Amino acid sequence: MHALKFEEALAQLEQIVERMEGGRLPLDESLAAYRRGSELLKLCHQQLSDAERQIQILDNGSLRDFSVSGSEAR
Incomplete structure (x- = not known):
């Protein structure tokens, strides 16, 4: 049996x-x-915790708030 992806697990949970x-x-x-x-x-x-740790690694050990300004969203 394969490991469920986050979206699959969430869909099953909702059902x-x-x-x-x-x-x-x-x-x-x-x-x-x-x-x-x-x-x-x-x-x-x-899976969410794992993703957060990966983001911290990619962002040099700090997890920053994500915000999109009008100019960056384009």
Whole structure:
């Protein structure tokens, strides 16, 4: 099984939330969905942390606020 990309994991997480919010899942399916959602959330957080570390490395160890001025956006 391949590692999920961030976008794939987030899409699956959104589907789980929609199913759970519908309130029609049996208890055992709700527990399984919650467990899977927790795994996906952890994966997303890890991938975001990894991306932040890569940005810090590329930006000489500091993570700066990103802002786009009118002249830079063109």
